[in-house]
Amino acid sequence: MFEIRIHSRGGQGGVTAARLLAMASFLDKKHATAAPFYGAERRGAPVVSFVRIDDQQIKIYSQIRSPNLIIVLDGSIMDSVDVLQGIQPGGTVLINSPHPVDLPNVNVLTIDLTGIALSVNLVVAGSPILNTPVLGALAKMGVITRESAEAAIRGMFTDERNVQAAEAAFKELIV
Amino acid sequence: MLTVATGNKAVAAAVKAAKPAVVAAYPITPQTEIVEQIAEYVTSGEMDARYIPVESEHSAMTACIGASITGVRSFTATSSHGLLYMHEMLHWAAGARLPIVMANVNRALGPGWNVWAEHSDAFSQRDTGWIQIFVGTVQEAYDTTLMAFRIAEDQGVLLPVMVNLDGFTLSHIMQSLETLDPGDYIPPLVLPHRIDTENPAGYGTLTGPADYFKFRWGMEKAMRTAPSVIRDAEEEFFRRFGRRYGPVEEYLCEDADVVVVALGTLGVEAEVAVDLLRKEGIKAGSMRIRWFRPFPDLDVAGRDLVVLDRGYSFGFGGVLSDSIRSRYPSASIYSVVAGLGGQEVTYDDIADFIRDRKMGEEYWFGVDA
CATH class of the missing domain: 3.40.50.920 (Rossmann fold)
Structure with missing residues (x-):
C-alpha cells in the first residue's frame, strides 16, 4: 500500500489532484481511493486530501496516519502546518517551490509547479492551476505511469495546456 | 464504463440508469451532491425525468408519494436531519405500499452540530416499514441502488427502500466505478393500486379497526417475502453483471x-x-x-x-x-x-x-x- 497526503489551500485543486491521481492509478490497473479531509473547507484555508494506491482492493476508510509521500502544492502552508507529521521513515516530500528546500531526515524534491503553470498560461480566475502539472512530477517519480497521467488529465480536461504543463513538470523534476 | 466517482456520484449515476419519472428533493443543507448531480442530468437532457425542487424534506417525500401513487417510478435523497423531517411521510409511503427508492447519507444528528458519519438517522426510521440496506463501497452503492428499484417494485414486496451510505466516509470518497446498462433488469413498474390519472377518483381513506390491522399485516407479509426477492435480485445481478452480493x-x-x-x-x-x-x-x-x-x-x-x-x-x-x-x-x-x-x-x-x-x-x- 502506498499512501499519499496532499497539502494545499481550499480552491487550489488538491482534491482534484487526488482524483486525477486515483484515476491514473486505475488506468495503471491498480486499486486506489481518494478522499478529501472531512472538515470545513474554505477557499484559501489549508486543506489536506488523501490517496491510497495498492495492487489489492483497498478496504481501509480511516485516515492516513503515516504517508509514504507528502505533496505540498503551496509552500506557504509550511509556515503554519507541520506537513511532515507522521511521514514514514525514508518517506518523500514533493514541494511546489522555485527554490531548494532543506528538511531534516526526509527526501525532499522541489519543482516550480506555479512557474510551469504560468509558462503555459494555465491560469483560471487569476490562479495558476497546480493539480495537472503535479501529475507529471508524480509520473517522473514512478508513482503513476506517464501514459496514465496524461490519459487521466485528458479524461477530465479538454484544455491541452494541462497536458503540456504535466509534460513540462515531467521533464523538469530531478529525482 | 470505468470511471472514478464518489459514493454520491455513484448513487446519482445509478438513479439515471434506473430512469425514474420523478425525482423530488429539498436542495439545501443537509442535502448531498446526489440530487445536485441528478438536477444536472435532468437539465442537460441526460435524464428524462421531472425534477421537483421542494421547500422541505417532508414535502420531498410527499411529492414522491404523489408521483408514486400514479404508478411512476420516483426517487429522492436526503441525510441526517432531512431524513428525520420526513419521518411522518416515511410511515405513509410504506403504509400506502409505494415502491419509492431513497438514498440516505448517514450523518449524525445535532446537537452538537456534526456532519460526519453515524447511523442514528436511519436507525430512528427503523420501524417505518421501509426496507433498509447499508452499503460499503462506491461500486456497491451504485449496484445496490439499481437493485433497490427492482426489489421495491416487486409485486410481492411493494415497499419503499432506503439505501444508506456513510456520510463522508463513503459519500465523499472516490473509488473506481463501473457503470452499466441495466437493460430489463428493472422491469417496468406495475402498481396495482395506482390512481388512474385519466379518470381520477378517490375514496374515503378512513379505515376502521375491522380492516386497519389487515393493511399492517400486509406490510409484514411483504417484509417476510422480501428476503427471497432480495436473494433473486442479487443472484440475477450476479448472473447479468458479474458482481455478487448477499444479505x-x-x-x-x-x-x-x-x-x-x-x-x-x-x-x-x-x-x-x-x-x-x-x-x-x-x-x-x-x-x-x-x-x-x-x-x-x-x-x-x-x-x-x-x-x-x-x-x-x-x-x-x-x-x-x-x-x-x-x-x-x-x-x-x-x-x-x-x-x-x-x-x-x-x-x-x-x-x-x-x-x-x-x-x-x-x-x-x-x-x-
Whole structure:
C-alpha cells in the first residue's frame, strides 16, 4: 500500500489532484481511493486530501496516519502546518517551490509547479492551476505511469495546456 | 464504463440508469451532491425525468408519494436531519405500499452540530416499514441502488427502500466505478393500486379497526417475502453483471471463533482487522450486514460476536446489538459503541476490540477506560 497526503489551500485543486491521481492509478490497473479531509473547507484555508494506491482492493476508510509521500502544492502552508507529521521513515516530500528546500531526515524534491503553470498560461480566475502539472512530477517519480497521467488529465480536461504543463513538470523534476 | 466517482456520484449515476419519472428533493443543507448531480442530468437532457425542487424534506417525500401513487417510478435523497423531517411521510409511503427508492447519507444528528458519519438517522426510521440496506463501497452503492428499484417494485414486496451510505466516509470518497446498462433488469413498474390519472377518483381513506390491522399485516407479509426477492435480485445481478452480493457479506467466517459484526464502511475496514488477527493465530471473521430491515439470518451459534454500533438507543443499548440479541437470545455479544459523529475507528482499533472483548458487556470506544 502506498499512501499519499496532499497539502494545499481550499480552491487550489488538491482534491482534484487526488482524483486525477486515483484515476491514473486505475488506468495503471491498480486499486486506489481518494478522499478529501472531512472538515470545513474554505477557499484559501489549508486543506489536506488523501490517496491510497495498492495492487489489492483497498478496504481501509480511516485516515492516513503515516504517508509514504507528502505533496505540498503551496509552500506557504509550511509556515503554519507541520506537513511532515507522521511521514514514514525514508518517506518523500514533493514541494511546489522555485527554490531548494532543506528538511531534516526526509527526501525532499522541489519543482516550480506555479512557474510551469504560468509558462503555459494555465491560469483560471487569476490562479495558476497546480493539480495537472503535479501529475507529471508524480509520473517522473514512478508513482503513476506517464501514459496514465496524461490519459487521466485528458479524461477530465479538454484544455491541452494541462497536458503540456504535466509534460513540462515531467521533464523538469530531478529525482 | 470505468470511471472514478464518489459514493454520491455513484448513487446519482445509478438513479439515471434506473430512469425514474420523478425525482423530488429539498436542495439545501443537509442535502448531498446526489440530487445536485441528478438536477444536472435532468437539465442537460441526460435524464428524462421531472425534477421537483421542494421547500422541505417532508414535502420531498410527499411529492414522491404523489408521483408514486400514479404508478411512476420516483426517487429522492436526503441525510441526517432531512431524513428525520420526513419521518411522518416515511410511515405513509410504506403504509400506502409505494415502491419509492431513497438514498440516505448517514450523518449524525445535532446537537452538537456534526456532519460526519453515524447511523442514528436511519436507525430512528427503523420501524417505518421501509426496507433498509447499508452499503460499503462506491461500486456497491451504485449496484445496490439499481437493485433497490427492482426489489421495491416487486409485486410481492411493494415497499419503499432506503439505501444508506456513510456520510463522508463513503459519500465523499472516490473509488473506481463501473457503470452499466441495466437493460430489463428493472422491469417496468406495475402498481396495482395506482390512481388512474385519466379518470381520477378517490375514496374515503378512513379505515376502521375491522380492516386497519389487515393493511399492517400486509406490510409484514411483504417484509417476510422480501428476503427471497432480495436473494433473486442479487443472484440475477450476479448472473447479468458479474458482481455478487448477499444479505450479509461474510469474510473468513467458516471456522471463526470470533466474528465482528458491523454495517457500512466499518464492516469493510473490519476485514483488515480480521487479516491482522489471523496472522496472530486468532480465528477471527467478519459479517457485514447489508440488509438491516428485513433483518437477515445470521450464523451466530458457538462463536463470540463483537458488534460495532454506530447508533444507540438511549436507556437500552446499541441498536444493531439489540437487533441481534432479540433475534438470537443465546448469542454471545460484546457490544462496542464506536464511530459516533464520525469518530475515527481504524482497523487497529477494531482488532483491539476483538482481542480485548468481554462477552456480555458493552464498551464505549473513547469513553470507557
